[in-house]
Amino acid sequence: MSMQIGELASKCGVRIDTVRYYEKQKLLVPSGRTEGGYRIYSKVALRELRFILRAKSLGFTLKEIQELLTLKIDRENQPCSSVKELAEVKLKDIEEKLTELGRMHNALTAITDACCGGEEPATACSILDALDKEDS
Protein backbone atom coordinates (compact mmCIF):
# COMPACT_ATOMS: atom_id res chain seq x y z
CA MET A 1 0.00 0.00 0.00
CA SER A 2 2.70 2.45 0.93
CA MET A 3 6.42 2.30 0.65
CA GLN A 4 9.66 4.09 1.17
CA ILE A 5 11.76 5.69 -1.49
CA GLY A 6 13.98 2.67 -2.05
CA GLU A 7 11.10 0.41 -2.88
CA LEU A 8 9.49 2.95 -5.17
CA ALA A 9 12.75 3.48 -7.01
CA SER A 10 13.49 -0.18 -7.47
CA LYS A 11 9.93 -0.89 -8.60
CA CYS A 12 10.47 1.60 -11.37
CA GLY A 13 14.06 0.76 -12.12
CA VAL A 14 15.49 4.14 -11.22
CA ARG A 15 17.86 5.29 -8.53
CA ILE A 16 16.79 6.81 -5.28
CA ASP A 17 18.61 9.97 -6.22
CA THR A 18 16.55 10.20 -9.34
CA VAL A 19 13.32 10.11 -7.37
CA ARG A 20 14.57 12.85 -5.09
CA TYR A 21 15.69 14.79 -8.13
CA TYR A 22 12.22 14.56 -9.64
CA GLU A 23 10.84 15.85 -6.39
CA LYS A 24 13.17 18.83 -6.50
CA GLN A 25 11.90 19.44 -10.04
CA LYS A 26 8.35 19.34 -8.68
CA LEU A 27 7.37 16.31 -10.68
CA LEU A 28 6.68 13.94 -7.85
CA VAL A 29 5.75 14.71 -4.27
CA PRO A 30 5.71 12.00 -1.58
CA SER A 31 2.35 11.33 -0.01
CA GLY A 32 3.83 12.06 3.39
CA ARG A 33 6.70 11.58 5.79
CA THR A 34 7.28 9.28 8.72
CA GLU A 35 8.05 10.64 12.15
CA GLY A 36 11.70 10.19 11.38
CA GLY A 37 11.43 12.18 8.19
CA TYR A 38 11.39 9.28 5.73
CA ARG A 39 9.41 9.91 2.56
CA ILE A 40 6.38 7.68 2.10
CA TYR A 41 4.80 6.96 -1.23
CA SER A 42 1.40 5.55 -2.05
CA LYS A 43 0.28 3.53 -5.05
CA VAL A 44 -0.65 6.84 -6.61
CA ALA A 45 2.95 8.01 -6.48
CA LEU A 46 3.97 4.78 -8.17
CA ARG A 47 1.61 5.51 -11.02
CA GLU A 48 2.85 9.05 -11.22
CA LEU A 49 6.46 8.00 -11.42
CA ARG A 50 5.59 5.53 -14.14
CA PHE A 51 3.78 8.29 -15.99
CA ILE A 52 6.91 10.39 -15.85
CA LEU A 53 9.10 7.57 -17.05
CA ARG A 54 6.79 6.71 -19.92
CA ALA A 55 6.71 10.31 -21.05
CA LYS A 56 10.49 10.39 -20.82
CA SER A 57 10.75 7.29 -22.97
CA LEU A 58 8.70 9.11 -25.59
CA GLY A 59 11.27 11.84 -25.69
CA PHE A 60 9.67 14.45 -23.45
CA THR A 61 12.04 16.47 -21.31
CA LEU A 62 11.37 16.85 -17.61
CA LYS A 63 10.24 20.40 -18.23
CA GLU A 64 7.73 19.23 -20.78
CA ILE A 65 6.59 16.48 -18.45
CA GLN A 66 5.89 19.17 -15.89
CA GLU A 67 3.54 20.80 -18.37
CA LEU A 68 1.87 17.48 -19.07
CA LEU A 69 1.39 16.93 -15.37
CA THR A 70 -0.07 20.38 -14.96
CA LEU A 71 -2.62 19.57 -17.62
CA LYS A 72 -3.25 16.14 -16.20
CA ILE A 73 -3.88 17.37 -12.69
CA ASP A 74 -6.42 19.83 -13.96
CA ARG A 75 -7.85 17.59 -16.66
CA GLU A 76 -11.44 18.65 -16.19
CA ASN A 77 -10.65 22.23 -17.06
CA GLN A 78 -8.08 21.69 -19.75
CA PRO A 79 -8.94 21.07 -23.37
CA CYS A 80 -7.66 18.01 -25.17
CA SER A 81 -6.10 20.34 -27.69
CA SER A 82 -3.55 21.57 -25.16
CA VAL A 83 -2.35 18.05 -24.56
CA LYS A 84 -2.28 17.20 -28.21
CA GLU A 85 -0.35 20.35 -28.97
CA LEU A 86 2.43 19.34 -26.63
CA ALA A 87 2.55 15.94 -28.24
CA GLU A 88 2.69 17.41 -31.70
CA VAL A 89 5.46 19.81 -30.86
CA LYS A 90 7.41 16.89 -29.54
CA LEU A 91 6.65 14.86 -32.62
CA LYS A 92 7.97 17.60 -34.86
CA ASP A 93 11.00 17.73 -32.66
CA ILE A 94 11.60 14.03 -33.08
CA GLU A 95 11.04 14.29 -36.79
CA GLU A 96 13.66 16.98 -37.10
CA LYS A 97 16.15 14.85 -35.26
CA LEU A 98 15.28 11.91 -37.45
CA THR A 99 15.84 13.97 -40.57
CA GLU A 100 19.15 15.26 -39.36
CA LEU A 101 20.34 11.83 -38.30
CA GLY A 102 19.20 10.43 -41.62
CA ARG A 103 21.23 13.05 -43.41
CA MET A 104 24.29 12.16 -41.36
CA HIS A 105 23.71 8.50 -42.00
CA ASN A 106 23.46 8.92 -45.75
CA ALA A 107 26.52 11.10 -45.99
CA LEU A 108 28.62 8.93 -43.74
CA THR A 109 27.50 5.74 -45.44
CA ALA A 110 28.43 7.14 -48.80
CA ILE A 111 31.95 8.06 -47.87
CA THR A 112 32.46 4.96 -45.77
CA ASP A 113 31.37 2.64 -48.54
CA ALA A 114 33.90 4.26 -50.80
CA CYS A 115 36.73 3.35 -48.47
CA CYS A 116 38.65 0.15 -49.09
CA GLY A 117 39.24 -0.38 -45.38
CA GLY A 118 42.32 -2.39 -46.12
CA GLU A 119 45.68 -2.53 -44.44
CA GLU A 120 47.33 -0.28 -47.00
CA PRO A 121 48.38 3.16 -45.78
CA ALA A 122 45.66 5.77 -45.62
CA THR A 123 47.62 8.06 -47.88
CA ALA A 124 44.71 8.23 -50.27
CA CYS A 125 41.96 7.16 -47.90
CA SER A 126 38.68 8.24 -49.37
CA ILE A 127 37.15 9.00 -46.00
CA LEU A 128 39.90 11.41 -45.04
CA ASP A 129 39.77 12.86 -48.52
CA ALA A 130 36.05 13.40 -48.33
CA LEU A 131 36.42 15.28 -45.06
CA ASP A 132 39.29 17.27 -46.48
CA LYS A 133 37.79 18.14 -49.80
CA GLU A 134 38.23 21.64 -51.21
CA ASP A 135 34.65 22.35 -52.20
CA SER A 136 31.41 22.70 -50.25
Place this chain on the structure above:
Amino acid sequence: MSMQIGELASKCGVRIDTVRYYEKQKLLVPSGRTEGGYRIYSKVALRELRFILRAKSLGFTLKEIQELLTLKIDRENQPCSSVKELAEVKLKDIEEKLTELGRMHNALTAITDACCGGEEPATACSILDALDKEDS
Protein backbone atom coordinates in the same frame (compact mmCIF):
# COMPACT_ATOMS: atom_id res chain seq x y z
CA MET B 1 47.08 34.10 -47.55
CA SER B 2 47.01 34.47 -43.82
CA MET B 3 44.47 35.86 -41.48
CA GLN B 4 43.51 36.57 -37.92
CA ILE B 5 41.11 34.57 -35.84
CA GLY B 6 38.10 36.73 -36.64
CA GLU B 7 38.43 36.24 -40.36
CA LEU B 8 38.99 32.51 -40.01
CA ALA B 9 35.95 32.19 -37.79
CA SER B 10 33.65 34.17 -40.03
CA LYS B 11 34.85 32.30 -43.12
CA CYS B 12 33.72 29.11 -41.45
CA GLY B 13 30.64 30.49 -39.80
CA VAL B 14 31.74 29.85 -36.24
CA ARG B 15 32.52 32.13 -33.34
CA ILE B 16 35.95 33.23 -32.37
CA ASP B 17 35.50 31.53 -29.04
CA THR B 18 34.86 28.29 -30.82
CA VAL B 19 38.14 28.48 -32.67
CA ARG B 20 40.00 29.13 -29.45
CA TYR B 21 38.09 26.30 -27.85
CA TYR B 22 39.18 23.92 -30.58
CA GLU B 23 42.72 25.02 -29.99
CA LYS B 24 42.42 24.24 -26.30
CA GLN B 25 41.14 20.81 -27.34
CA LYS B 26 44.21 20.40 -29.53
CA LEU B 27 42.24 20.23 -32.73
CA LEU B 28 43.54 23.33 -34.42
CA VAL B 29 46.81 25.16 -33.85
CA PRO B 30 47.46 28.59 -35.37
CA SER B 31 50.33 28.76 -37.82
CA GLY B 32 51.94 31.43 -35.70
CA ARG B 33 51.53 34.59 -33.70
CA THR B 34 52.13 38.25 -34.45
CA GLU B 35 54.49 40.33 -32.35
CA GLY B 36 51.53 41.48 -30.37
CA GLY B 37 50.43 37.91 -29.67
CA TYR B 38 47.60 37.69 -32.21
CA ARG B 39 47.03 34.25 -33.66
CA ILE B 40 47.67 33.95 -37.37
CA TYR B 41 46.17 31.28 -39.56
CA SER B 42 47.17 30.09 -43.01
CA LYS B 43 45.05 28.56 -45.72
CA VAL B 44 46.00 25.22 -44.23
CA ALA B 45 44.33 26.12 -40.96
CA LEU B 46 41.23 27.08 -42.90
CA ARG B 47 41.14 23.62 -44.47
CA GLU B 48 41.70 22.03 -41.10
CA LEU B 49 38.87 23.93 -39.50
CA ARG B 50 36.60 22.95 -42.37
CA PHE B 51 37.67 19.34 -41.88
CA ILE B 52 36.67 19.57 -38.24
CA LEU B 53 33.32 21.13 -39.05
CA ARG B 54 32.54 18.58 -41.74
CA ALA B 55 33.33 15.73 -39.39
CA LYS B 56 31.15 17.37 -36.78
CA SER B 57 28.27 17.62 -39.23
CA LEU B 58 28.59 13.88 -39.75
CA GLY B 59 28.08 13.32 -36.07
CA PHE B 60 31.63 12.88 -34.84
CA THR B 61 32.39 14.29 -31.41
CA LEU B 62 35.41 16.50 -30.91
CA LYS B 63 37.19 13.64 -29.20
CA GLU B 64 36.59 11.42 -32.20
CA ILE B 65 37.69 14.17 -34.52
CA GLN B 66 40.93 14.27 -32.59
CA GLU B 67 41.43 10.62 -33.42
CA LEU B 68 40.63 11.26 -37.06
CA LEU B 69 43.16 14.07 -37.11
CA THR B 70 45.78 11.88 -35.52
CA LEU B 71 45.27 9.35 -38.27
CA LYS B 72 45.18 12.03 -40.93
CA ILE B 73 48.41 13.66 -39.84
CA ASP B 74 50.18 10.34 -39.99
CA ARG B 75 48.35 9.04 -43.04
CA GLU B 76 51.38 7.34 -44.58
CA ASN B 77 51.78 5.04 -41.63
CA GLN B 78 48.15 4.41 -40.79
CA PRO B 79 46.06 1.76 -42.46
CA CYS B 80 42.82 2.67 -44.15
CA SER B 81 41.14 0.16 -41.87
CA SER B 82 41.72 2.36 -38.83
CA VAL B 83 39.90 5.23 -40.44
CA LYS B 84 37.09 3.06 -41.69
CA GLU B 85 36.69 1.55 -38.26
CA LEU B 86 36.06 4.94 -36.70
CA ALA B 87 33.54 5.68 -39.40
CA GLU B 88 31.76 2.40 -38.85
CA VAL B 89 31.57 2.80 -35.12
CA LYS B 90 29.99 6.18 -35.70
CA LEU B 91 27.62 4.73 -38.24
CA LYS B 92 26.43 2.12 -35.79
CA ASP B 93 26.03 4.86 -33.26
CA ILE B 94 23.85 6.85 -35.61
CA GLU B 95 21.85 3.78 -36.50
CA GLU B 96 21.10 3.11 -32.86
CA LYS B 97 19.88 6.64 -32.39
CA LEU B 98 17.77 6.35 -35.52
CA THR B 99 16.19 3.17 -34.24
CA GLU B 100 15.45 4.66 -30.87
CA LEU B 101 14.01 7.83 -32.33
CA GLY B 102 11.95 5.78 -34.74
CA ARG B 103 10.54 3.83 -31.83
CA MET B 104 9.64 7.04 -30.05
CA HIS B 105 8.11 8.42 -33.18
CA ASN B 106 5.91 5.41 -33.73
CA ALA B 107 4.73 5.28 -30.16
CA LEU B 108 4.05 8.96 -29.92
CA THR B 109 2.33 9.05 -33.29
CA ALA B 110 0.05 6.23 -32.26
CA ILE B 111 -1.12 7.86 -29.08
CA THR B 112 -1.31 11.30 -30.64
CA ASP B 113 -3.41 10.13 -33.54
CA ALA B 114 -5.86 8.63 -31.10
CA CYS B 115 -6.45 12.00 -29.46
CA CYS B 116 -9.34 14.11 -30.62
CA GLY B 117 -7.46 17.34 -29.95
CA GLY B 118 -10.71 19.19 -29.53
CA GLU B 119 -11.74 21.86 -27.10
CA GLU B 120 -13.58 19.46 -24.85
CA PRO B 121 -12.01 18.87 -21.42
CA ALA B 122 -9.14 16.40 -21.29
CA THR B 123 -10.99 14.31 -18.74
CA ALA B 124 -10.70 11.29 -20.97
CA CYS B 125 -7.81 12.46 -23.14
CA SER B 126 -6.30 9.44 -24.78
CA ILE B 127 -2.78 10.83 -24.63
CA LEU B 128 -2.91 11.32 -20.89
CA ASP B 129 -4.56 7.93 -20.55
CA ALA B 130 -1.87 6.25 -22.58
CA LEU B 131 0.82 7.74 -20.38
CA ASP B 132 -1.12 6.78 -17.29
CA LYS B 133 -2.01 3.26 -18.27
CA GLU B 134 -1.83 0.50 -15.67
CA ASP B 135 0.05 -2.10 -17.69
CA SER B 136 3.57 -2.23 -19.17
Place this chain on the structure above:
DNA sequence: CTTGACCCTAGACTTAACTCCAGGGATAGG
Protein backbone atom coordinates in the same frame (compact mmCIF):
# COMPACT_ATOMS: atom_id res chain seq x y z
C1' DC C 1 22.62 -2.25 22.95
C1' DT C 2 24.63 -2.94 18.70
C1' DT C 3 24.63 -3.86 13.92
C1' DG C 4 23.27 -3.29 9.29
C1' DA C 5 20.19 -1.63 6.10
C1' DC C 6 17.86 2.12 5.11
C1' DC C 7 17.06 7.00 4.95
C1' DC C 8 18.00 12.36 5.41
C1' DT C 9 20.15 17.10 3.68
C1' DA C 10 22.94 20.36 1.15
C1' DG C 11 25.79 20.92 -2.14
C1' DA C 12 29.45 19.60 -5.39
C1' DC C 13 30.48 17.03 -9.57
C1' DT C 14 29.72 15.00 -14.36
C1' DT C 15 29.49 15.46 -19.82
C1' DA C 16 29.80 18.09 -24.29
C1' DA C 17 30.55 21.87 -26.59
C1' DC C 18 30.61 25.84 -26.22
C1' DT C 19 29.70 30.95 -24.57
C1' DC C 20 30.54 34.77 -21.82
C1' DC C 21 33.09 37.83 -18.76
C1' DA C 22 36.50 41.02 -16.82
C1' DG C 23 40.28 43.40 -17.51
C1' DG C 24 43.49 44.64 -20.54
C1' DG C 25 46.75 45.05 -25.02
C1' DA C 26 47.30 45.82 -30.35
C1' DT C 27 46.46 48.10 -34.53
C1' DA C 28 44.53 51.08 -38.15
C1' DG C 29 42.39 55.37 -39.55
C1' DG C 30 41.73 60.29 -39.06
Place this chain on the structure above:
DNA sequence: CCTATCCCTGGAGTTAAGTCTAGGGTCAAG
Protein backbone atom coordinates in the same frame (compact mmCIF):
# COMPACT_ATOMS: atom_id res chain seq x y z
C1' DC D 1 46.79 61.47 -30.01
C1' DC D 2 42.23 59.45 -30.00
C1' DT D 3 39.01 56.15 -31.09
C1' DA D 4 37.13 52.09 -32.92
C1' DT D 5 37.80 47.62 -33.72
C1' DC D 6 40.22 43.86 -33.15
C1' DC D 7 42.56 40.65 -30.18
C1' DC D 8 44.56 38.44 -25.64
C1' DT D 9 44.13 35.42 -21.11
C1' DG D 10 42.10 32.83 -17.41
C1' DG D 11 38.29 31.37 -15.59
C1' DA D 12 33.34 31.09 -14.79
C1' DG D 13 28.71 29.95 -16.53
C1' DT D 14 25.34 27.27 -19.45
C1' DT D 15 22.16 22.97 -20.25
C1' DA D 16 19.97 18.41 -18.98
C1' DA D 17 19.45 14.95 -16.11
C1' DG D 18 21.21 13.02 -13.07
C1' DT D 19 25.13 11.06 -9.74
C1' DC D 20 27.97 11.32 -5.83
C1' DT D 21 29.72 12.80 -1.27
C1' DA D 22 30.02 13.90 3.55
C1' DG D 23 28.11 13.64 7.65
C1' DG D 24 24.58 12.11 10.07
C1' DG D 25 19.69 10.13 11.66
C1' DT D 26 16.11 5.93 11.83
C1' DC D 27 14.58 1.50 12.46
C1' DA D 28 14.13 -3.50 13.03
C1' DA D 29 16.40 -7.70 14.40
C1' DG D 30 19.17 -10.30 17.48
